Amino acid sequence: MKILAIESSCDETAIAILEASGHSLKLQKNLVYSQIDIHKKYGGVVPELAARKHVETIIPLVDNVLGKNKLKNMDYIAVTSGPGLITSLILGMATAKTLAFTNNLPLVAVNHIEGHIYSNWLSNSKLAKNTKKYLPALVLVVSGGHTELVLMKGYGQYKLIGQTLDDAVGEAYDKVAKLLGLGYPGGPIVSRLAEQGDKQAYDFPRPMIDKQNYNFSFSGLKTAVLYTLEKKKNITKQDINDLCASFQNAVIEVLLKKTIKAAREHNVKSIMIAGGVAANTELKKALIKESKKIKLPFFYPDLKYTGDNAAMIATAAYYNIFSKTGDILKGDKVFDLQPRSNWQLSKNKI
């Protein structure tokens, strides 16, 4: 079957075409238009600007991806319908609904986080070929808006076992970068500087590391960085590198400890990471090492699928259809689909 997927939940406009059958996934097209340069100067995504840019880019991108064959041989349209910025979501959804309705194609509503999780299937063929062998899986979802530990029992079956009580990991990176005057987005900058820093230089707190639950808290860690900064007078480049390294070390230690502990407690058959922060090399290295120690396979998405993209949305849609766990709308029912900016993966689907 052939799926056209649209993703516009934040500041990336993305379109993909996936040809899938059985356990084979063939990505035919994958285009991402990133607005990052537009939002950089504001230190974060500006919803109004993001929405305007989606309006400008979405139709040309769809045109480009479809080419002269248009929607010939297409079987499904898939679209991210949450979580995300409501003003961004509605544009991808309006496009998808219109395409689905006018071409009489079924529309699959995909959860953005589920998309990130399925980027692992797109990146690891052995996972796609033999999913059963690796489920249940413990998935660490880390991005600008999310930090969650999700137990994936089967296709479309998710249980939230822990989450951040305040800031998401990506957000903590962004805010620390802002405190240090480093620019936006914070993740790549902080982790790059951390490479030249001493991770033992500052003893930052490991929030909630010994709590008996799987929740996280990163707001206080950011405050600890702030306190340290305020106490110092002359801050050298090396100090900044050391602060980045020590901050990152604290973040990774907490994520790692809780992930491994949850994996053991829930007797999973594999560990996965998903979301934008899955691009963080140090975090991946630490997870590879610790998973090996407890003899569990560890999967992570290819770098190109860590950021927002539509290929992962198409993949999630495929498994939604394949396992009959998805929300599939037909005919004028497609117009009933509404954006859900805070859509929790483990809550019932639509």
Added chain:
Amino acid sequence: MPEYLVNNQRETEAIATKLAKNLKGGELLALSGNLGAGKTVFVQALAKALGIKENITSPTFVLMKVYDLKKAKINKFVHVDCYRLYRREDLLEIGLEDYLIHDNIIVAIEWADKLRSLPDRAIKINIELLKDNKRKITIN
């Protein structure tokens, strides 16, 4: 203009709890203070005192989160974050207007100082980080 000097997180929470008890519904709380001042801590304690069971997570990414409350008089708590905001119109775009001026809804806006003007009725809460992790909380 009540002013409080607090020494730790627990004391901040106590002030938020006290404020929550005096809310009747329809209030607009405008919080200001730098990164790390404790705005989130304040809002979390306030929400808890209002009877919200869910975790109040940062709305920085989605700008606004809406929580349902079972209390008879107040049935919604709206948590807004202007940290990433550039224009106040952005708040209208995400639908904040739907929640303002309803006497059964409480709206708390973090980084409210980014908005050039606030309604007169807004309860302004400023948290200032002082030396030795002490804070000054001003409510008016």
